[in-house]
Amino acid sequence: MVDQLDTAYAHPVRYWLMDEAEHEGALLYLTSGSAYRLTLYNESAQYVLTASPTGATGVL
Numbered sequence: 001m002v003d004q005l006d007t008a009y010a011h012p013v014r015y016w017l018m019d020e021a022e023h024e025g026a027l028l029y030l031t032s033g034s035a036y037r038l039t040l041y042n043e044s045a046q047y048v049l050t051a052s053p054t055g056a057t058g059v060l
Contacts, residue, residue: 009042
């Protein structure tokens with residue numbers, strides 16, 4: 001997905017990929033049974049990426 005964004009908008013995504021604290025936070029959400037959401041923006045679109053623990057149902 002990051003390859004579809006212009007360089008200026010892809011930079012925060014690439015930073016997120018290397019952000020250990022954010023990954024730990026996402027794991028805390030998932031291991032506690034909650035979904036994790038990351039929202040990305042560019043000039044004309046908004047992308048909402050979600051991850052849910054196995055067996056979880058519902059919408060964020």
